[in-house]
Amino acid sequence: MQNIDLHVHSSWSDDADYSVSNLIKIAKTEQVSVLSVTDHNSSSSVEEAIYWGHQNNIHVLPGIEIDCSFGNNNYHLLGYGYRRHSSDFTDIEHNFNQLQQAATPIKLEKLKALGFFLNEEHLFSLAGDRVPQEEEMAELILEDERNAGHSLLVPYRKGNARGDMPLINFFWDFFGKGKPCHVEIAFPPLQEMVEVIRSNGGIPVIAHIGANVKSGHTDVISEMIKVGVMGVEVFSSYHDNDLRQQLYHYAQDRALLMTCGSDFHGKNKPKIRMGSCKLSLSESEKVNEFLEHVLLY
Incomplete structure (x- = not known):
């Protein structure tokens, strides 16, 4: 087969x-x-x-x-x-890249409003010539020592409820429709x-x-x-x-x-x-x- x-x-x-x-x-x-x-x-x-x-x-x-x-x-x-x-x-x-580029600054502001620290220069460096993605944002947020004690990130730490696939779970939980960092894209x-x-x-x-x-x-x-x-x-x-x-x-x-x-x-x-x-x-x-x-x- x-x-x-x-x-x-x-x-x-x-x-x-x-x-x-x-x-x-x-x-x-x-x-x-x-x-x-x-x-x-x-x-x-x-x-x-x-x-x-x-x-x-x-x-x-x-x-x-x-x-x-x-x-x-x-x-x-x-x-x-x-x-x-x-x-x-x-x-x-x-067309897709244009839509994503327009949404990126809004996503970053919503993350900051939740109290997350994020090195934007590093984010854009990682993305290179691509539009930075939510999973890249999640990765840098989880790695940043300034976020070590942030209560919203506890579930995504190793061994915790959302820690099995932390990056995509972060995406779904924060950027999904109706979630705090969601940006409506046409x-x-x-x-x-x-x-x-x-x-x-x-x-x-x-x-x-x-x-x-x-x-x-x-x-x-x-x-x-x-x-x-x-x-x-x-x-x-x-x-x-x-x-x-x-x-x-x-x-x-x-x-x-x-x-x-x-x-x-x-x-x-x-x-x-x-x-x-x-x-x-x-x-x-x-x-x-x-x-x-x-x-x-």
Whole structure:
């Protein structure tokens, strides 16, 4: 049975660590045979992934993960098998970076208002030519000795309740919707991003719905199908077995495509391992049905 992972991130993403070449090496170690590097709002990894995939006998599927809005929430939309050289995805990346740059000063002010010390010069140095990310902010805040006694940071210290994945947990707890440092960003509408993917010969798939809403998952997906979403990431690190089964039967009944993905990032999500979906035979068959609709390199 193939080990397939269609949702991993390289350093072309704003919050991941590994170069594409190192990512492919990890995939080889984990015996992943089919991989898609789905960087956030960027298709810049595609050519590298194909090249290094060939060097390591790993089939590569061009991918991207786009931040978008739908209803009153933000979601991640995966795009697979699109035309690799389309300028549409360059435009998406440029727009996303502009939105993030505008939001960064507001995020920093909100962190300061909570009494957190943060070396901004070091933050921008770490980010280099990228927009500083919330996980980088969290890392510097947790490392700064001036914050050692701050009560709000206790849960993120080693051995405490949120200390298993402190950086991403900090992100969710402080920057998530309704949280104290949240900044509302006008991400592009999901239906527009669906159209971009489909008009470039790709397949739009909604990512890890269980990470975005706590209930009514299939109700949300039903509305997304109406605007052209063609598949569901059924098998995800964020979905327990009950949700996997619910999504599996929902997708099967509606002839929706099914995909699997770990959402591997590196140190920001240390508990997530590449190639960790562990599909049953019937589940693997469904993912392979999806792969029949795309071109692997």
